[in-house]
Amino acid sequence: MDHVLTLLIVIPLAGLIPLVAFFRDTRAVKQVAVTTTLIELVASLVMLAQFHSGEAGFQLRESAAWLPTFGIRYELGVDGISVLLVPMTTLLTFISVLYSTGGAIKERIGEFMAAFLLLEVGMVGVFIALDLFLFYVFFELMLVPMYLIIGIWGGPRRVYATLKFVLFTLGGSLLMLVGIVAVYLASGDAGGRTLSLPELLTRSGRFSADFQFWVFLAFGLAFAIKMPMVPFHTWLPDAHVEAPTAGSIVLAGVLLKAGGYGFLRFAVPLFPIGTQAWLPVLILLSVVAILYGAVVSVVQKDLKKLVAYSSVAHMGFVTLGIFVLNQQGGVGAVLQMLNHGFVTGALFLFVGIQYEKTHRRQIADLGGLANGWPLYTAFFGVFVLASLGLPGLNGFIGEFLVLLGTFKFNPVGGPGGLFWGPLAAIGVILAAVYLLWMFQRVMYGTLREAYRALPDLSPLEVVCAVPLLVLTVLLGVFPQPVIAIIAPSVERILAIAAAGTQVVLK
């Protein structure tokens, strides 16, 4: 299939047409949305099949003039990193949409599905855009649908949460826009300017050290808010707590990844000197995120907030893995992004399922659910164990590689891997504390009378959970094929970044 990447952008947009046509028919709207996201999922698997594993560069490239006056191009392509993040996105979107047909979304289902399809365009586009301008458009395209999803279908404090989410994100990304325009102007003389990433990588010698310092800051702020890194994380718990389940799944599963992906794809290779300059701060913030996220998770009383804060800690591992700037760390970071997508997506799904049944999210109000819901307990247990990094499940391998990379980290000045490594490892232990303790309080003990009659997982919920469970086990047992896809591309990025610091600057 030619133009499979363009197809990935067109399918959800095309799905909007029948969706709008049958807008008032709830059943038809659900069918259209599920079918569209399923086709999109299949298309992304076709893309994965067409990808040649083991090659480092961009594949399946597409390029067309878009804004010829500016030399801005519609340029798409995937490498070993994005080729995995795209199917993750389409799978999580499909599951979110499928789950939402089951009654979690009670009103305005047509608007909900339309927002989700638009959101999918943005999410997929972010991972396959190779032109910075196009990337920015997709990056922002995710914003408005998510704003509506939280704000219309969210919890009681949804308006506050969604405005906070949008203002934080927009604050970062608008500064990045200034950075992008600055990169454009620095990329060449009038007439020869570009924002195409492959082209920019050959010209990064034009970016002076001072320029890289500031532009890295502009890009870094946008990505750090999106991730989110401490201290820019305060929007995340609010947004997650108020978001509907499907919104939480893609927010944690996909949107946060856009930040980590942005660092790895754009900020590190384009501004290697800027990266070096900010490295101490970034490493420090990553480790703080790991420890702070974990400690705060321990004391959470709200189940959803606990999972949200655990995301902060998990994202800390991603940034740590990226900024130790070695192969193990980078591969670990990408794996961690994938695994966090599947596992935390699943955790939010199960918290949502539980909430739909009991209408309680306070851990103290729950308890003994294992007695009533054996199937739920089995699934939820596996995901909790994967999230705390049990060997044999997928969470382990990413965190292990990141820690390995951290111990090997050896900067010119300042504390090295032997200082940061053990600190980060404490975060892994704390993860076991807060997750197992939560599991114990929620699932064991005596079941309340009020919950006794509540049903276990419905077939629809099982269908939603099974793919995530399979991937959790599969990636935990056989990570090698995936690592083989990721590693060459990560090495390539790190090589570009290393070469960039050697260039004698004009």
Next chain:
Amino acid sequence: MSLSDFVTVLPEAVVTATACLVLLADAVLDRKAARIWLPVLVVAGLVAAIFSGPFTVASHTAFGGFVVVDTFATFFRVLFIVLAIFTTVVAPEYLERRQIPAGEFYATVLFSTVGAMTIALAADLITLFIGLELMTIPVYVLAGMARRDRFSNEAGLKYFLLGAFSSALLLYGFAWLYGLSGTTTFTGIADAIGSGGLTNGATLVALALVTVGLAFKAAVVPFHQWTPDAYDGAPTPATAFMSVAPKAAAFAAILRVMIGSLGPLGLDWSAVFAILAAITMTGGNVVALAQGNVKRMLAYSSIAHTGYILAGVAAYQAGAAASAAVLFYVFAYGIMNLGAFACLIYLDLDGTRGATLDELNGFSRRRPAGALAFAIFLVSLTGIPPTIGFVAKVFILQPVLDAGLVWLAVVIALNAVLAAFYYLRVVVHMYMYDEDANAPRLLPTRLLTAGLGIAGLATVAIGILPDGVYRWALQAAAPFVVR
């Protein structure tokens, strides 16, 4: 003066003739026929005017050097006509409900449009001033057209007094320029000033007077005080027109005067313009944050947009890209701001009052298409892709950074976040709150919805594929490069 002179201003002549025809038809036709045929006549005349002139043209002068027809003039010509068509489409239902005489309304809009077109054609201070007065005097009338509404009266009077005051300042500045250079043509003034520079006090006085006069017309902070009351009190379709066409014309005048004739002093005025731009966007946005009335909020936000556009003027050193950015932004602003004000027409409120935020609660359920259009305009005004407002901001940022005004670019970015807060709050009320007992009645508005639908589509379509319009703006901006 020959026949060929008249051919060059054929579109202006067609619009003038249409205005006269409308007044005649209004007198002849009975009420029912007028309701249908007047808007048709106006739109037909305006469309004919668009196609009676070229879209791009090699620069040439007419009427003995008083008028210059270049792509700059044709760009604005088309823009003003499009804005007038848009106003005509959104107005009828409102005018009928409020019993505002429709024929007079359309004719006034058309006369104002001719004035705006004349400003873009000006090659001479006198033509410019005539155009300016021809544009603003009808707008004073428009603002006060709801005769029995005291807010409308206040709007008309306030706009008139401050407009007359600023015209006097501007005219006085023009007189100084004439005294300095001995000519009223832009090129002549540029030559005279280019050789002298800012060496004497007289030039400084002229520069200051002209800057302040134009700043009043464009509603630059701190010369903006007339704007909120005038916009808030005027009948809403008039506000929609007032907020865009005179502003676009003011920027046409700023480019013609500041770059076309005072360009040699650019280094002296551009720093002032950069500071004014920063104050204007910040001031407009900060005050807009505090507004509970959407019409008033949009009035303040139009001031903020003046600041963004002014930033493009301040970056004149970046060459044609700066002027092209100004033109593109004015174009984008025209569509999205007119659209945003027009969305308020749905709400059938007493007087000329605009809706409060609470009155928009649940609007998305009551008028899904109207709410969607409103949301698109608001997202575009915020500057979020894929809309025309986003690309317009990018096009402004590029010359601003190119001219080395990094601080101003950062101020623009931070202001966009401020703006996001109040624009998106409207979306919150439309989509996230349910309608309550005191929700206002809605007008039956099929024509309005159709007009807004087309404008909303254009906002997104040009936002995705802006290259054609930008290239046109770039051609139009070609003369505005200071050598």
